[in-house]
Amino acid sequence: MAKKIVLAYSGGLDTSVLAAWLRETEKADVIALSIDVGQETDWDRLHRRAKEAQVADLKIVDAREEFSNDFCLKCLSAGALYENRYPLVSALSRPLISKLMVETAREYGADAVAHGCTGKGNDQVRFEVSCRALAPELEVLAPVRTWGFTRADSMAYAEKHGISIEQSKAKPYSIDDNLWGRAIECGALEDTWNPPPNDIWSLTEKDDSKATGEIVIGFERGRPVSLDGKIMPAHELIEALNKKVGPTGWGRLDMVENRRVGIKSRECYEAPGALALYLARAELESMCLERDLSVARRDLSPKFAQLTYDGLWFSPLREALDAFFANCDAVLDGEVRIALEPGRAYANGRRAPRSLYDYELATYEAEDTFRHTDSAGFVRLWGLATQVWSMKQGPASRGRNQ
Numbered sequence: 001m002a003k004k005i006v007l008a009y010s011g012g013l014d015t016s017v018l019a020a021w022l023r024e025t026e027k028a029d030v031i032a033l034s035i036d037v038g039q040e041t042d043w044d045r046l047h048r049r050a051k052e053a054q055v056a057d058l059k060i061v062d063a064r065e066e067f068s069n070d071f072c073l074k075c076l077s078a079g080a081l082y083e084n085r086y087p088l089v090s091a092l093s094r095p096l097i098s099k100l101m102v103e104t105a106r107e108y109g110a111d112a113v114a115h116g117c118t119g120k121g122n123d124q125v126r127f128e129v130s131c132r133a134l135a136p137e138l139e140v141l142a143p144v145r146t147w148g149f150t151r152a153d154s155m156a157y158a159e160k161h162g163i164s165i166e167q168s169k170a171k172p173y174s175i176d177d178n179l180w181g182r183a184i185e186c187g188a189l190e191d192t193w194n195p196p197p198n199d200i201w202s203l204t205e206k207d208d209s210k211a212t213g214e215i216v217i218g219f220e221r222g223r224p225v226s227l228d229g230k231i232m233p234a235h236e237l238i239e240a241l242n243k244k245v246g247p248t249g250w251g252r253l254d255m256v257e258n259r260r261v262g263i264k265s266r267e268c269y270e271a272p273g274a275l276a277l278y279l280a281r282a283e284l285e286s287m288c289l290e291r292d293l294s295v296a297r298r299d300l301s302p303k304f305a306q307l308t309y310d311g312l313w314f315s316p317l318r319e320a321l322d323a324f325f326a327n328c329d330a331v332l333d334g335e336v337r338i339a340l341e342p343g344r345a346y347a348n349g350r351r352a353p354r355s356l357y358d359y360e361l362a363t364y365e366a367e368d369t370f371r372h373t374d375s376a377g378f379v380r381l382w383g384l385a386t387q388v389w390s391m392k393q394g395p396a397s398r399g400r401n402q
């Protein structure tokens, strides 16, 4: 019986060549698996190329809901931004794709799963670590790491095997996208001094209108559930937000980041919807989370981001952190209003039924219920240790190391 391999298939030239190569070299039946996570895809071309590459089967899964609910929103709950900025667009889709690869392998009784990542990136790490965590018995193949094909070799291989090349107006970038955002690298971006060329963007500022406006995002137990009062499922809400916020030009990142494999790489991102959600969530947290809880949360967010970035989504620590963030979410109901201006988005209103903001404690008006007299003793004791130190050893500003 021929070996069966489940291949993560994008419909691009490289994975199409890989499908044909696995069929030929491994004498395998290739099951091409394509996952819709909201990326821009030419589905007709994907079907055509899968056929040309003679895959044994093509399976397409619309995973937009699962991706939004179980991956994007968890990351949002955790306030996870890699290196303080990147909302983990690609890093989030890989574990989901891996999960579906494993499920498909079991469904077809496959011997192995395969991906088309190179040896330089993070995505190989994420696919392999996730697949092995979920199915330690499955073999994971990564032929692109070793086959040594140049771009020209791939084209020649495609031509020889009847796979249509139809280069779309050759953009020199490497792009990965899904409904959470877009990641762009290579081309002119490889010179870190070059400003990002205009043609890399597509979610942000599509026209020149530089839209302005206001949006209201509603949350229930930490989950964004409505936009301008209209309740919608998460994936639709994210897509609607991209459309509203993107035209203002806000939601772009240009950064040099640390890959897991030790390389620094220049990446540009656009994630107007996702970043607007982070902005709104943070406002709601400031209203509803108790001070110590919010400090602890801020300590744990980078850890969650790091684990996700490093391919450790299916790890006990990531799952335990998830439980912590879910606990915080329980009190996060409310609405946040965000003002949109050209290149700028900021919160200018927030309200929450379980807000800890207490008007009577906060106000300077007559309704004030704060017990001002309590403060004198509190402040004296708060500063007592430093006061004693100063009395005995001289004030801090005349300390020993001066």
Ligand code: ARG
Binding pocket: 088, 089, 090, 091, 122, 123, 174, 175, 176, 183, 184, 185, 267
């Ligand atoms: N650097 C990002 C990450 O590792 C994005 C990589 C996605 N690939 C791309 N072709 N831009 O998550």
